[in-house]
Amino acid sequence: MNYKAGFVGLVGRPNAGKSSLLNHLLGEKVGIVTNKPQTTRRRVVGILTDDQAQVLITDAPGAIRSTSGINAFLQSELEDVIEKSDALVAILNIDEKDPKQLDQILEMTAASGKPWLAVISKADQEEHAHRILKLKNKIETYGVPSVVVSTKYKKEDVLAELLPMLKELLPDSPAPLFDPEVYTTQNMRDLAAEVIREKCFEYLHHEVPYGTAIKVIKYIENAGPIIKIYAEVVVSKEGHRAMVVGAKAQTIRKIGIEARKELEKIVDRQIYLDLHVKVRKDWMKQDNMMKDFGYVVLD
Numbered sequence: 470m471n472y473k474a475g476f477v478g479l480v481g482r483p484n485a486g487k488s489s490l491l492n493h494l495l496g497e498k499v500g501i502v503t504n505k506p507q508t509t510r511r512r513v514v515g516i517l518t519d520d521q522a523q524v525l526i527t528d529a530p531g532a533i534r535s536t537s538g539i540n541a542f543l544q545s546e547l548e549d550v551i552e553k554s555d556a557l558v559a560i561l562n563i564d565e566k567d568p569k570q571l572d573q574i575l576e577m578t579a580a581s582g583k584p585w586l587a588v589i590s591k592a593d594q595e596e597h598a599h600r601i602l603k604l605k606n607k608i609e610t611y612g613v614p615s616v617v618v619s620t621k622y623k624k625e626d627v628l629a630e631l632l633p634m635l636k637e638l639l640p641d642s643p644a645p646l647f648d649p650e651v652y653t654t655q656n657m658r659d660l661a662a663e664v665i666r667e668k669c670f671e672y673l674h675h676e677v678p679y680g681t682a683i684k685v686i687k688y689i690e691n692a693g694p695i696i697k698i699y700a701e702v703v704v705s706k707e708g709h710r711a712m713v714v715g716a717k718a719q720t721i722r723k724i725g726i727e728a729r730k731e732l733e734k735i736v737d738r739q740i741y742l743d744l745h746v747k748v749r750k751d752w753m754k755q756d757n758m759m760k761d762f763g764y765v766v767l768d
């Protein structure tokens with residue numbers, strides 16, 4: 470069989486478990502995960518390489534509709550991932566509150582005209598298990614295969630079932646497209662910003678986390694044994710500053726401690742993390758400021 474290589478885009482609702490699935494398949498954290506929808510903002514590529522194929526899985530924001538600001542960016546980022554992928558995986562989460570929305574995910578994926586398959590996610594959730602068969606039947610009407618997954622299933626088992634099917638969807642390629650030794654195209658500086666943002670999603674509530682962005686000002690890794698990271702937690706309203714800082718600075722301290730611990734696990738080195746809260750009014754409504762945080766669709 471010829472060598473295969475290409476990009477597979479993940480298409481699903483916000484909270485469908487896309488980033489969790491990618492991390493699970495890789496056995497590494499490349500994308501951040503929270504129980505709040507619209508966690509992923511920019512695409513993240515995870516790479517699975519073996520002697521038959523290189524599968525470049527692109528995690529994308531969940532499907533939403535919006536015409537302005539950060540949400541319009543999320544929509545166009547997903548549209549661009551769909552356009553640039555060689556194949557797609559529709560992720561259908563069995564805990565979706567509005568199951569009709571899953572039909573739209575199937576429609577959207579099929580309409581791309583790309584080769585695709587469907588994954589039924591979060592299958593461990595027994596209270597929603599009755600939906601699995603219904604979803605399978607619906608997927609069958611599209612004439613594409615489906616796989617039932619959960620991050621609670623063993624990684625090896627999920628890979629054994631899913632990987633051969635993903636390879637089938639990919640074009641021939643004379644060689645891998647990326648260094649076979651690496652598992653992501655993301656750099657540590659960007660991952661650090663994302664992990665800090667993940668903790669903001671965990672420890673902040675209501676609209677506050679949706680108005681946060683992280684800017685890594687300095688990332689120093691070669692000046693001694695400790696990696697030093699200086700970053701800004703940017704909020705969109707003056708009133709949010711106090712919520713991010715918290716009483717006696719407890720909230721920002723907690724965000725910093727948890728982000729540092731997580732990053733130390735990832736890089737297996739000691740980290741010094743310095744966080745400052747900064748207000749940039751309505752940044753997520755203004756293109757020039759969004760661009761500053763990388764929220765722009767790249768050509």
Ligand SMILES: Nc1nc2c(ncn2[C@@H]2O[C@H](COP(=O)(O)OP(=O)(O)OP(=O)(O)O)[C@@H](O)[C@H]2O)c(=O)[nH]1
Pocket residue numbers: 481482483484485486487488489490501502503504505506507508509510529530531532590591592593594618619620621
């Ligand atoms: N029970 C269960 N929960 C899961 C599973 N996969 C993901 N979750 C949970 O679902 C929530 C959303 O997971 P994410 O991976 O962030 O979902 P996403 O599709 O990337 O979401 P967005 O980035 O917001 O579009 C988190 O609380 C996860 O822990 C699973 O297989 N089983």
Ligand SMILES: [Mg+2]
Pocket residue numbers: 487488489500501502508509528529530
């Ligand atoms: Mg995500």
